[in-house]
Amino acid sequence: xxxxxxxxxxxxxxxxxxxxxxxxxxxxxxxxxxxxxxxxxxxxxxxxxxxxxxxxxxxxxxxxxxxxxxxxxxxxxxxxxxxxxxxxxxxxxxxxxxxxxxxxxxxxxxxxxxxxxxxxxxxxxxxxxxxxxxxxxxxxxxxxxxxxxxxx
Amino acid sequence: xxxxxxxxxxxxxxxxxxxxxxxxxxxxxxxxxxxxxxxxxxxxxxxxxxxxxxxxxxxxxxxxxxxxxxxxxxxxxxxxxxxxxxxxxxxxxxxxxxxxxxxxxxxxxxxxxxxxxxxxxxxxxxxxxxxxxxxxxxxxxxxxxxxxxxxx
Amino acid sequence: xxxxxxxxxxxxxxxxxxxxxxxxxxxxxxxxxxxxxxxxxxxxxxxxxxxxxxxxxxxxxxxxxxxxxxxxxxxxxxxxxxxxxxxxxxxxxxxxxxxxxxxxxxxxxxxxxxxxxxxxxxxxxxxxxxxxxxxxxxxxxxxxxxxxxxxx
Amino acid sequence: xxxxxxxxxxxxxxxxxxxxxxxxxxxxxxxxxxxxxxxxxxxxxxxxxxxxxxxxxxxxxxxxxxxxxxxxxxxxxxxxxxxxxxxxxxxxxxxxxxxxxxxxxxxxxxxxxxxxxxxxxxxxxxxxxxxxxxxxxxxxxxxxxxxxxxxx
Numbered sequence: 001x002x003x004x005x006x007x008x009x010x011x012x013x014x015x016x017x018x019x020x021x022x023x024x025x026x027x028x029x030x031x032x033x034x035x036x037x038x039x040x041x042x043x044x045x046x047x048x049x050x051x052x053x054x055x056x057x058x059x060x061x062x063x064x065x066x067x068x069x070x071x072x073x074x075x076x077x078x079x080x081x082x083x084x085x086x087x088x089x090x091x092x093x094x095x096x097x098x099x100x101x102x103x104x105x106x107x108x109x110x111x112x113x114x115x116x117x118x119x120x121x122x123x124x125x126x127x128x129x130x131x132x133x134x135x136x137x138x139x140x141x142x143x144x145x146x147x148x149x150x151x152x
Numbered sequence: 153x154x155x156x157x158x159x160x161x162x163x164x165x166x167x168x169x170x171x172x173x174x175x176x177x178x179x180x181x182x183x184x185x186x187x188x189x190x191x192x193x194x195x196x197x198x199x200x201x202x203x204x205x206x207x208x209x210x211x212x213x214x215x216x217x218x219x220x221x222x223x224x225x226x227x228x229x230x231x232x233x234x235x236x237x238x239x240x241x242x243x244x245x246x247x248x249x250x251x252x253x254x255x256x257x258x259x260x261x262x263x264x265x266x267x268x269x270x271x272x273x274x275x276x277x278x279x280x281x282x283x284x285x286x287x288x289x290x291x292x293x294x295x296x297x298x299x300x301x302x303x304x
Numbered sequence: 305x306x307x308x309x310x311x312x313x314x315x316x317x318x319x320x321x322x323x324x325x326x327x328x329x330x331x332x333x334x335x336x337x338x339x340x341x342x343x344x345x346x347x348x349x350x351x352x353x354x355x356x357x358x359x360x361x362x363x364x365x366x367x368x369x370x371x372x373x374x375x376x377x378x379x380x381x382x383x384x385x386x387x388x389x390x391x392x393x394x395x396x397x398x399x400x401x402x403x404x405x406x407x408x409x410x411x412x413x414x415x416x417x418x419x420x421x422x423x424x425x426x427x428x429x430x431x432x433x434x435x436x437x438x439x440x441x442x443x444x445x446x447x448x449x450x451x452x453x454x455x456x
Numbered sequence: 457x458x459x460x461x462x463x464x465x466x467x468x469x470x471x472x473x474x475x476x477x478x479x480x481x482x483x484x485x486x487x488x489x490x491x492x493x494x495x496x497x498x499x500x501x502x503x504x505x506x507x508x509x510x511x512x513x514x515x516x517x518x519x520x521x522x523x524x525x526x527x528x529x530x531x532x533x534x535x536x537x538x539x540x541x542x543x544x545x546x547x548x549x550x551x552x553x554x555x556x557x558x559x560x561x562x563x564x565x566x567x568x569x570x571x572x573x574x575x576x577x578x579x580x581x582x583x584x585x586x587x588x589x590x591x592x593x594x595x596x597x598x599x600x601x602x603x604x605x606x607x608x
Contacts, residue, residue: 022206023205023206024205024206025205025211025213053175053176053177054174054175054176059177059217060217060220060239061177061213061214061216061217061220062213064213064216064217064220065211065212065213065216068212068213068216086246087212087246088245088246088392088420088445089243089244089245089246089393089422089445090243090244091241091242091243091244091395091547091595092241092242092243093240093241093566093567093574093595093597094238094239094240094241095566095567095574096567110549110551110578110590110593111549111551111552111590115419116392116447118393118549118551118593120576120593120595122566134566134567137566137574137576137595139547139549139576139593139595141392141393141445141549143420240544240572240597241545241574241597243395243443243547245414245415245422245443245445247414247415247422248415262397262399262426262438262441263397263399263400263438267571268544268599270397270399270441270545272424272441272443274414286414286415289414289422289424289443291395291397291424291441291443293397293544293545293597295572326510327509327510328509328510329509329515329517357479357480357481358478358479358480363481363521364521364524364543365481365517365518365520365521365524366517368517368520368521368524369515369516369517369520372516372517372520390550391516391550392549392550393547393548393549393550394547394548395545395546395547395548396545396546396547397544397545398542398543398544398545
């Protein structure tokens with residue numbers, strides 16, 4: 001994961017990983033943030049009963065949640081210190097039933113704006129041999145909420 | 153909830169409610185299917201810790217999952233007996249932080265096709281006085297998988 | 305078309321209609337702005353060769369353009385005097401081949417925010433008897449660019 | 457533009473280019489189909505008054521139409537001989553005002569299914585020095601209409 005983006009916050013990785021750690025909904029189901037570079041973020045989720053639907057595949061709502069987070073955190077790598085990101089909207093296509101030992105959501109920033117950013121996320125099924133096959137793609141708009149200026 | 157749609161399956165309500173009952177992911181978080189008429193479906197979800205994010209609002213992934221289901225089941229009211237529905241894709245806009253005693257997702261079919269249906273879902277926050285305020289809207293494409301002909 | 309919205313600009317109708325009049329791309333193909341109330345806008349487009357594709361239906365790109373405009377102008381009815389609206393993104397589902405004497409795009413605001421608004425647009429085929437049948441739906445995010453403060 | 461896709465129709469390029477040639481709406485505004493390989497398609501559109509809006513940028517409706525076509529034709533490279541493609545739906549994000557000598561829409565297939573395919577399209581502004589800067593991205597669902605079997 002190379003990157004042409006220059007982060008505004010030198011400590012972007014720490015800020016993103018702390019925010020991710022506070023997301024109980026993700027960490028409690030076993031999601032792990034892997035690569036994190038300016039403009040990109042990858043989140044891996046191993047299969048378990050907690051993330052499955054009745055046929056034993058990954059649940060669509062879980063896939064969307066992980067993809068949404070990968071895009072949002074990719075955007076957050078490029079925001080100023082103290083800023084927060086909110087999902088304005090996304091669109092997701094499901095490409096195949098997600099039956100695999102794990103899924104990997106790779107989000108990247110397509111446009112980094114002061115207020116609005118646009119990201120694109122590919123979610124792959126990770127085979128036991130490490131092979132990747134796409135199971136969903138997501139296109140997303142993220143809003144940055146700038147930190148309030150501190151008035152002394 | 154009036155309806156101009158004529159269901160193909162006389163027992164559509166039973167088929168939909170049985171499918172909903174098997175969706176452990178929804179029932180385990182307290183989701184309840186309320187109104188169900190041809191072409192429309194409403195699902196209510198009370199607030200609880202299980203469906204919240206760190207600030208105490210409904211989690212976006214939960215909102216999307218409930219909305220996705222309301223649209224899919226609205227479409228399923230119009231399918232032939234034995235058919236199944238799959239989400240091809242959806243697009244969701246988040247309108248406001250969902251802070252309320254409950255949310256109510258109302259899905260309705262805009263186009264009912266043999267293979268593809270299109271639905272639109274509005275998710276409202278339900279106040280303690282029963283008032284409704286929108287927190288998300290979702291537009292969705294659903295695929296119907298027809299039952300296989302039985303060969304004797 | 306009733307409305308619960310209170311416009312910020314008393315002269316919203318004039319502002320919207322002037323902007324529409326400057327949109328050469330729409331007026332040159334015969335589009336007409338019909339109803340305009342706070343939060344809603346309807347644009348009608350009669351059929352002609354200029355708006356058709358090779359099979360004699362309305363062209364999908366034309367349908368999207370008219371729907372995009374109906375949503376954007378619905379949002380503009382609620383902005384402050386001097387503000388402009390930009391389309392951030394939209395998602396459109398095509399429901400049926402649009403073969404009719406005219407189409408009618410009805411846009412309405414679902415969320416009116418200071419910076420971001422969300423609209424939903426239904427496009428109907430208008431029969432020679434005035435009947436309406438849906439041919440497309442569009443869900444859209446609009447950004448308001450506030451007028452710059454004038455410094456004397 | 458490399459490709460891992462194996463086309464079903466040996467003469468896919470001829471079929472796609474013939475279909476494109478019949479699209480009067482595109483060719484009449486100067487659109488040219490450039491690269492075409494299995495699973496991918498690029499369409500270039502030079503700037504002219506016919507494709508501009510009032511401020512002298514490419515019109516959003518034109519950008520969407522070219523992107524929609526690039527995705528649809530990318531999907532068509534993988535269909536059987538005689539099949540046709542229809543746009544089910546798409547979602548487009550506008551990233552920047554498109555002010556350039558030309559735009560280039562690059563569509564690629566993410567999922568090729570018998571009935572439904574999913575594509576992703578990036579639209580770039582092409583500078584006079586050949587540089588590319590993104591101005592829109594589009595995510596799309598395409599339906600393949602198989603040719604009817606000929607009964608003698």
